[in-house]
Amino acid sequence: MRSSRSSAEGPSNGALRAVESSRDTASIEPFDDVREPGVAGHADSVHRVNGARIKSGSANVSGGVQHDASHDTTRDSSSHDALNEPLSPDDPLAPLPFNPYKGNRGLTRAWHAMKNSLAGFRVAIREESAFRQELTLAAILIPCGLVVPVDPVSRVLLLGSVLLVLIVELLNSSVEAAIDRISLERHELSRRAKDLGSAAVMVALGMCVMTWVVIVGPLVVGWVRAWL
Known part of the structure:
Protein backbone atom coordinates (compact mmCIF):
# COMPACT_ATOMS: atom_id res chain seq x y z
CA MET A 1 0.00 0.00 0.00
CA ARG A 2 2.77 2.47 0.88
CA SER A 3 4.54 1.82 -2.39
CA SER A 4 1.41 2.33 -4.44
CA ARG A 5 0.54 5.55 -2.54
CA SER A 6 4.02 6.91 -3.06
CA SER A 7 3.89 6.01 -6.70
CA ALA A 8 0.47 7.68 -7.00
CA GLU A 9 1.58 10.83 -5.20
CA GLY A 10 4.78 11.10 -7.24
CA PRO A 11 3.12 12.07 -10.51
CA SER A 12 0.71 14.44 -8.75
CA ASN A 13 3.51 16.22 -6.92
CA GLY A 14 5.50 16.48 -10.13
CA ALA A 15 2.50 17.97 -11.90
CA LEU A 16 1.99 20.51 -9.11
CA ARG A 17 5.65 21.53 -9.25
CA ALA A 18 5.40 21.96 -13.01
CA VAL A 19 2.26 24.12 -12.68
CA GLU A 20 3.83 26.25 -9.93
CA SER A 21 7.05 26.69 -11.91
CA SER A 22 5.01 27.70 -14.96
CA ARG A 23 3.08 30.23 -12.82
CA ASP A 24 6.33 31.68 -11.45
CA THR A 25 7.79 31.94 -14.93
CA ALA A 26 4.63 33.63 -16.22
CA SER A 27 4.67 36.14 -13.35
CA ILE A 28 8.18 37.37 -14.34
CA GLU A 29 7.88 40.30 -16.71
CA PRO A 30 10.43 40.85 -19.47
CA PHE A 31 11.79 44.04 -17.94
CA ASP A 32 11.84 42.99 -14.30
CA ASP A 33 15.06 42.67 -12.40
CA VAL A 34 16.22 39.13 -13.13
CA ARG A 35 19.71 39.70 -11.85
CA GLU A 36 21.55 36.55 -11.03
CA PRO A 37 23.45 36.30 -7.79
CA GLY A 38 27.00 37.41 -8.16
CA VAL A 39 26.43 39.14 -11.53
CA ALA A 40 26.43 42.84 -10.74
CA GLY A 41 25.35 45.45 -13.22
CA HIS A 42 23.70 43.00 -15.66
CA ALA A 43 20.23 44.36 -15.07
CA ASP A 44 21.48 47.92 -15.21
CA SER A 45 23.07 47.30 -18.57
CA VAL A 46 19.86 45.71 -19.87
CA HIS A 47 17.78 48.52 -18.49
CA ARG A 48 19.99 51.20 -20.06
CA VAL A 49 19.41 49.63 -23.46
CA ASN A 50 15.73 48.76 -23.16
CA GLY A 51 14.89 50.58 -20.00
CA ALA A 52 11.67 52.46 -20.23
CA ARG A 53 10.37 50.97 -17.00
CA ILE A 54 13.55 51.00 -14.91
CA LYS A 55 13.81 54.30 -13.06
CA SER A 56 17.47 54.15 -12.05
CA GLY A 57 18.96 53.36 -15.43
CA SER A 58 16.61 55.61 -17.36
CA ALA A 59 17.21 58.45 -14.94
CA ASN A 60 20.93 58.17 -15.43
CA VAL A 61 20.67 58.06 -19.19
CA SER A 62 18.12 60.84 -19.42
CA GLY A 63 20.09 62.89 -16.93
CA GLY A 64 23.24 62.52 -19.00
CA VAL A 65 21.36 63.47 -22.15
CA GLN A 66 19.76 66.44 -20.44
CA HIS A 67 23.13 67.52 -19.09
CA ASP A 68 24.73 67.31 -22.53
CA ALA A 69 21.80 69.08 -24.12
CA SER A 70 21.84 71.84 -21.54
CA HIS A 71 25.61 72.18 -21.95
CA ASP A 72 25.27 72.41 -25.73
CA THR A 73 22.41 74.91 -25.38
CA THR A 74 24.46 77.04 -22.99
CA ARG A 75 27.45 76.92 -25.31
CA ASP A 76 25.31 77.85 -28.33
CA SER A 77 23.62 80.67 -26.45
CA SER A 78 26.97 81.99 -25.20
CA SER A 79 28.42 81.94 -28.72
CA HIS A 80 25.25 83.59 -30.05
CA ASP A 81 25.49 86.28 -27.37
CA ALA A 82 29.19 86.77 -28.16
CA LEU A 83 28.32 87.32 -31.82
CA ASN A 84 25.45 89.68 -31.03
CA GLU A 85 27.19 91.46 -28.17
CA PRO A 86 27.18 95.24 -28.74
CA LEU A 87 30.52 96.85 -29.46
CA SER A 88 32.15 98.88 -26.74
CA PRO A 89 32.59 102.65 -27.24
CA ASP A 90 36.36 102.12 -27.50
CA ASP A 91 36.00 99.72 -30.40
CA PRO A 92 36.94 101.39 -33.70
CA LEU A 93 34.13 99.52 -35.45
CA ALA A 94 31.52 100.80 -33.04
CA PRO A 95 29.03 103.24 -34.60
CA LEU A 96 29.50 106.86 -33.67
CA PRO A 97 26.86 108.53 -31.47
CA PHE A 98 24.23 110.57 -33.21
CA ASN A 99 25.31 114.17 -33.79
CA PRO A 100 22.37 116.57 -34.32
CA TYR A 101 24.73 119.14 -35.87
CA LYS A 102 25.53 116.86 -38.82
CA GLY A 103 21.98 116.44 -40.09
CA ASN A 104 22.28 118.99 -42.94
CA ARG A 105 22.62 117.86 -46.53
CA GLY A 106 23.39 119.46 -49.87
CA LEU A 107 23.69 123.23 -50.15
CA THR A 108 22.57 123.71 -46.55
CA ARG A 109 25.55 121.71 -45.32
CA ALA A 110 27.94 123.71 -47.56
CA TRP A 111 26.47 126.98 -46.26
CA HIS A 112 26.89 125.97 -42.61
CA ALA A 113 30.43 124.67 -43.31
CA MET A 114 31.39 128.01 -44.85
CA LYS A 115 30.01 129.92 -41.87
CA ASN A 116 31.93 127.66 -39.46
CA SER A 117 35.14 128.12 -41.46
CA LEU A 118 34.81 131.91 -41.38
CA ALA A 119 34.16 131.71 -37.65
CA GLY A 120 37.36 129.69 -37.29
CA PHE A 121 39.34 132.34 -39.20
CA ARG A 122 37.93 135.08 -36.97
CA VAL A 123 38.82 133.18 -33.81
CA ALA A 124 42.37 132.47 -35.08
CA ILE A 125 42.94 136.12 -36.01
CA ARG A 126 41.55 137.37 -32.70
CA GLU A 127 43.14 134.81 -30.35
CA GLU A 128 46.34 133.53 -32.02
CA SER A 129 49.20 136.01 -32.36
CA ALA A 130 51.33 133.49 -34.30
CA SER A 161 54.27 126.69 -49.44
CA VAL A 162 52.79 129.89 -47.95
CA LEU A 163 49.31 128.39 -47.63
CA LEU A 164 50.81 125.27 -46.06
CA VAL A 165 52.17 127.37 -43.19
CA LEU A 166 48.71 128.79 -42.52
CA ILE A 167 47.11 125.32 -42.64
CA VAL A 168 49.58 123.81 -40.18
CA GLU A 169 49.21 126.80 -37.85
CA LEU A 170 45.42 126.40 -37.82
CA LEU A 171 45.78 122.70 -36.99
CA ASN A 172 48.26 123.51 -34.24
CA SER A 173 45.85 126.05 -32.76
CA SER A 174 43.00 123.51 -32.84
CA VAL A 175 45.14 120.94 -30.99
CA GLU A 176 46.06 123.49 -28.33
CA ALA A 177 42.40 124.47 -27.89
CA ALA A 178 41.38 120.83 -27.47
CA ILE A 179 44.10 120.24 -24.86
CA ASP A 180 43.08 123.35 -22.93
CA ARG A 181 39.46 122.18 -23.09
CA ILE A 182 40.43 118.91 -21.38
CA SER A 183 42.52 120.49 -18.64
CA LEU A 184 44.53 123.63 -17.98
CA GLU A 185 46.89 121.95 -15.54
CA ARG A 186 50.51 121.35 -16.48
CA HIS A 187 51.02 117.81 -17.72
CA GLU A 188 53.82 116.11 -19.58
CA LEU A 189 51.54 114.73 -22.29
CA SER A 190 49.86 118.11 -22.82
CA ARG A 191 53.25 119.78 -23.16
CA ARG A 192 54.40 117.09 -25.58
CA ALA A 193 51.33 117.51 -27.80
CA LYS A 194 51.78 121.27 -27.99
CA ASP A 195 55.49 120.92 -28.71
CA LEU A 196 54.75 118.51 -31.55
CA GLY A 197 52.31 121.00 -33.05
CA SER A 198 54.92 123.75 -32.84
CA ALA A 199 57.47 121.46 -34.49
CA ALA A 200 55.04 120.88 -37.35
CA VAL A 201 54.68 124.65 -37.84
CA MET A 202 58.46 125.03 -37.85
CA VAL A 203 58.81 122.34 -40.54
CA ALA A 204 56.19 124.10 -42.68
CA LEU A 205 58.03 127.41 -42.29
CA GLY A 206 61.33 125.77 -43.23
CA MET A 207 59.74 124.28 -46.36
CA CYS A 208 58.32 127.68 -47.30
CA VAL A 209 61.71 129.40 -46.90
CA MET A 210 63.50 126.66 -48.87
CA THR A 211 60.97 126.85 -51.73
CA TRP A 212 61.24 130.62 -52.04
CA VAL A 213 65.06 130.59 -51.83
CA VAL A 214 65.40 127.90 -54.50
CA ILE A 215 62.90 129.42 -56.93
CA VAL A 216 63.07 133.17 -56.33
CA GLY A 217 66.69 133.37 -55.11
CA PRO A 218 68.34 133.12 -58.55
CA LEU A 219 65.95 135.73 -59.92
CA VAL A 220 66.76 138.16 -57.12
CA VAL A 221 70.50 137.63 -57.61
CA GLY A 222 70.12 138.34 -61.34
CA TRP A 223 68.12 141.51 -60.67
CA VAL A 224 70.74 142.75 -58.18
CA ARG A 225 73.59 142.10 -60.62
CA ALA A 226 71.73 143.85 -63.43
CA TRP A 227 71.01 146.86 -61.21
CA LEU A 228 74.62 147.14 -60.05
Whole structure:
Protein backbone atom coordinates (compact mmCIF):
# COMPACT_ATOMS: atom_id res chain seq x y z
CA MET A 1 0.00 0.00 0.00
CA ARG A 2 2.77 2.47 0.88
CA SER A 3 4.54 1.82 -2.39
CA SER A 4 1.41 2.33 -4.44
CA ARG A 5 0.54 5.55 -2.54
CA SER A 6 4.02 6.91 -3.06
CA SER A 7 3.89 6.01 -6.70
CA ALA A 8 0.47 7.68 -7.00
CA GLU A 9 1.58 10.83 -5.20
CA GLY A 10 4.78 11.10 -7.24
CA PRO A 11 3.12 12.07 -10.51
CA SER A 12 0.71 14.44 -8.75
CA ASN A 13 3.51 16.22 -6.92
CA GLY A 14 5.50 16.48 -10.13
CA ALA A 15 2.50 17.97 -11.90
CA LEU A 16 1.99 20.51 -9.11
CA ARG A 17 5.65 21.53 -9.25
CA ALA A 18 5.40 21.96 -13.01
CA VAL A 19 2.26 24.12 -12.68
CA GLU A 20 3.83 26.25 -9.93
CA SER A 21 7.05 26.69 -11.91
CA SER A 22 5.01 27.70 -14.96
CA ARG A 23 3.08 30.23 -12.82
CA ASP A 24 6.33 31.68 -11.45
CA THR A 25 7.79 31.94 -14.93
CA ALA A 26 4.63 33.63 -16.22
CA SER A 27 4.67 36.14 -13.35
CA ILE A 28 8.18 37.37 -14.34
CA GLU A 29 7.88 40.30 -16.71
CA PRO A 30 10.43 40.85 -19.47
CA PHE A 31 11.79 44.04 -17.94
CA ASP A 32 11.84 42.99 -14.30
CA ASP A 33 15.06 42.67 -12.40
CA VAL A 34 16.22 39.13 -13.13
CA ARG A 35 19.71 39.70 -11.85
CA GLU A 36 21.55 36.55 -11.03
CA PRO A 37 23.45 36.30 -7.79
CA GLY A 38 27.00 37.41 -8.16
CA VAL A 39 26.43 39.14 -11.53
CA ALA A 40 26.43 42.84 -10.74
CA GLY A 41 25.35 45.45 -13.22
CA HIS A 42 23.70 43.00 -15.66
CA ALA A 43 20.23 44.36 -15.07
CA ASP A 44 21.48 47.92 -15.21
CA SER A 45 23.07 47.30 -18.57
CA VAL A 46 19.86 45.71 -19.87
CA HIS A 47 17.78 48.52 -18.49
CA ARG A 48 19.99 51.20 -20.06
CA VAL A 49 19.41 49.63 -23.46
CA ASN A 50 15.73 48.76 -23.16
CA GLY A 51 14.89 50.58 -20.00
CA ALA A 52 11.67 52.46 -20.23
CA ARG A 53 10.37 50.97 -17.00
CA ILE A 54 13.55 51.00 -14.91
CA LYS A 55 13.81 54.30 -13.06
CA SER A 56 17.47 54.15 -12.05
CA GLY A 57 18.96 53.36 -15.43
CA SER A 58 16.61 55.61 -17.36
CA ALA A 59 17.21 58.45 -14.94
CA ASN A 60 20.93 58.17 -15.43
CA VAL A 61 20.67 58.06 -19.19
CA SER A 62 18.12 60.84 -19.42
CA GLY A 63 20.09 62.89 -16.93
CA GLY A 64 23.24 62.52 -19.00
CA VAL A 65 21.36 63.47 -22.15
CA GLN A 66 19.76 66.44 -20.44
CA HIS A 67 23.13 67.52 -19.09
CA ASP A 68 24.73 67.31 -22.53
CA ALA A 69 21.80 69.08 -24.12
CA SER A 70 21.84 71.84 -21.54
CA HIS A 71 25.61 72.18 -21.95
CA ASP A 72 25.27 72.41 -25.73
CA THR A 73 22.41 74.91 -25.38
CA THR A 74 24.46 77.04 -22.99
CA ARG A 75 27.45 76.92 -25.31
CA ASP A 76 25.31 77.85 -28.33
CA SER A 77 23.62 80.67 -26.45
CA SER A 78 26.97 81.99 -25.20
CA SER A 79 28.42 81.94 -28.72
CA HIS A 80 25.25 83.59 -30.05
CA ASP A 81 25.49 86.28 -27.37
CA ALA A 82 29.19 86.77 -28.16
CA LEU A 83 28.32 87.32 -31.82
CA ASN A 84 25.45 89.68 -31.03
CA GLU A 85 27.19 91.46 -28.17
CA PRO A 86 27.18 95.24 -28.74
CA LEU A 87 30.52 96.85 -29.46
CA SER A 88 32.15 98.88 -26.74
CA PRO A 89 32.59 102.65 -27.24
CA ASP A 90 36.36 102.12 -27.50
CA ASP A 91 36.00 99.72 -30.40
CA PRO A 92 36.94 101.39 -33.70
CA LEU A 93 34.13 99.52 -35.45
CA ALA A 94 31.52 100.80 -33.04
CA PRO A 95 29.03 103.24 -34.60
CA LEU A 96 29.50 106.86 -33.67
CA PRO A 97 26.86 108.53 -31.47
CA PHE A 98 24.23 110.57 -33.21
CA ASN A 99 25.31 114.17 -33.79
CA PRO A 100 22.37 116.57 -34.32
CA TYR A 101 24.73 119.14 -35.87
CA LYS A 102 25.53 116.86 -38.82
CA GLY A 103 21.98 116.44 -40.09
CA ASN A 104 22.28 118.99 -42.94
CA ARG A 105 22.62 117.86 -46.53
CA GLY A 106 23.39 119.46 -49.87
CA LEU A 107 23.69 123.23 -50.15
CA THR A 108 22.57 123.71 -46.55
CA ARG A 109 25.55 121.71 -45.32
CA ALA A 110 27.94 123.71 -47.56
CA TRP A 111 26.47 126.98 -46.26
CA HIS A 112 26.89 125.97 -42.61
CA ALA A 113 30.43 124.67 -43.31
CA MET A 114 31.39 128.01 -44.85
CA LYS A 115 30.01 129.92 -41.87
CA ASN A 116 31.93 127.66 -39.46
CA SER A 117 35.14 128.12 -41.46
CA LEU A 118 34.81 131.91 -41.38
CA ALA A 119 34.16 131.71 -37.65
CA GLY A 120 37.36 129.69 -37.29
CA PHE A 121 39.34 132.34 -39.20
CA ARG A 122 37.93 135.08 -36.97
CA VAL A 123 38.82 133.18 -33.81
CA ALA A 124 42.37 132.47 -35.08
CA ILE A 125 42.94 136.12 -36.01
CA ARG A 126 41.55 137.37 -32.70
CA GLU A 127 43.14 134.81 -30.35
CA GLU A 128 46.34 133.53 -32.02
CA SER A 129 49.20 136.01 -32.36
CA ALA A 130 51.33 133.49 -34.30
CA PHE A 131 48.59 133.12 -36.90
CA ARG A 132 48.36 136.91 -37.25
CA GLN A 133 52.11 137.12 -37.89
CA GLU A 134 52.00 134.34 -40.47
CA LEU A 135 48.95 135.87 -42.10
CA THR A 136 50.83 139.17 -42.44
CA LEU A 137 53.74 137.31 -44.05
CA ALA A 138 51.30 135.57 -46.41
CA ALA A 139 49.77 138.93 -47.37
CA ILE A 140 53.25 140.00 -48.56
CA LEU A 141 54.43 136.78 -50.19
CA ILE A 142 51.26 135.79 -52.06
CA PRO A 143 51.20 138.97 -54.25
CA CYS A 144 54.93 138.54 -54.87
CA GLY A 145 54.32 134.94 -55.93
CA LEU A 146 51.64 136.10 -58.36
CA VAL A 147 53.85 138.69 -60.10
CA VAL A 148 57.23 136.96 -60.11
CA PRO A 149 58.19 135.74 -63.63
CA VAL A 150 58.31 131.96 -63.13
CA ASP A 151 56.67 128.97 -64.78
CA PRO A 152 53.22 127.83 -63.54
CA VAL A 153 54.59 124.86 -61.55
CA SER A 154 57.01 127.09 -59.67
CA ARG A 155 54.24 129.60 -59.02
CA VAL A 156 52.06 126.89 -57.52
CA LEU A 157 54.94 125.78 -55.31
CA LEU A 158 55.51 129.33 -54.06
CA LEU A 159 51.87 129.94 -53.21
CA GLY A 160 51.36 126.43 -51.83
CA SER A 161 54.27 126.69 -49.44
CA VAL A 162 52.79 129.89 -47.95
CA LEU A 163 49.31 128.39 -47.63
CA LEU A 164 50.81 125.27 -46.06
CA VAL A 165 52.17 127.37 -43.19
CA LEU A 166 48.71 128.79 -42.52
CA ILE A 167 47.11 125.32 -42.64
CA VAL A 168 49.58 123.81 -40.18
CA GLU A 169 49.21 126.80 -37.85
CA LEU A 170 45.42 126.40 -37.82
CA LEU A 171 45.78 122.70 -36.99
CA ASN A 172 48.26 123.51 -34.24
CA SER A 173 45.85 126.05 -32.76
CA SER A 174 43.00 123.51 -32.84
CA VAL A 175 45.14 120.94 -30.99
CA GLU A 176 46.06 123.49 -28.33
CA ALA A 177 42.40 124.47 -27.89
CA ALA A 178 41.38 120.83 -27.47
CA ILE A 179 44.10 120.24 -24.86
CA ASP A 180 43.08 123.35 -22.93
CA ARG A 181 39.46 122.18 -23.09
CA ILE A 182 40.43 118.91 -21.38
CA SER A 183 42.52 120.49 -18.64
CA LEU A 184 44.53 123.63 -17.98
CA GLU A 185 46.89 121.95 -15.54
CA ARG A 186 50.51 121.35 -16.48
CA HIS A 187 51.02 117.81 -17.72
CA GLU A 188 53.82 116.11 -19.58
CA LEU A 189 51.54 114.73 -22.29
CA SER A 190 49.86 118.11 -22.82
CA ARG A 191 53.25 119.78 -23.16
CA ARG A 192 54.40 117.09 -25.58
CA ALA A 193 51.33 117.51 -27.80
CA LYS A 194 51.78 121.27 -27.99
CA ASP A 195 55.49 120.92 -28.71
CA LEU A 196 54.75 118.51 -31.55
CA GLY A 197 52.31 121.00 -33.05
CA SER A 198 54.92 123.75 -32.84
CA ALA A 199 57.47 121.46 -34.49
CA ALA A 200 55.04 120.88 -37.35
CA VAL A 201 54.68 124.65 -37.84
CA MET A 202 58.46 125.03 -37.85
CA VAL A 203 58.81 122.34 -40.54
CA ALA A 204 56.19 124.10 -42.68
CA LEU A 205 58.03 127.41 -42.29
CA GLY A 206 61.33 125.77 -43.23
CA MET A 207 59.74 124.28 -46.36
CA CYS A 208 58.32 127.68 -47.30
CA VAL A 209 61.71 129.40 -46.90
CA MET A 210 63.50 126.66 -48.87
CA THR A 211 60.97 126.85 -51.73
CA TRP A 212 61.24 130.62 -52.04
CA VAL A 213 65.06 130.59 -51.83
CA VAL A 214 65.40 127.90 -54.50
CA ILE A 215 62.90 129.42 -56.93
CA VAL A 216 63.07 133.17 -56.33
CA GLY A 217 66.69 133.37 -55.11
CA PRO A 218 68.34 133.12 -58.55
CA LEU A 219 65.95 135.73 -59.92
CA VAL A 220 66.76 138.16 -57.12
CA VAL A 221 70.50 137.63 -57.61
CA GLY A 222 70.12 138.34 -61.34
CA TRP A 223 68.12 141.51 -60.67
CA VAL A 224 70.74 142.75 -58.18
CA ARG A 225 73.59 142.10 -60.62
CA ALA A 226 71.73 143.85 -63.43
CA TRP A 227 71.01 146.86 -61.21
CA LEU A 228 74.62 147.14 -60.05
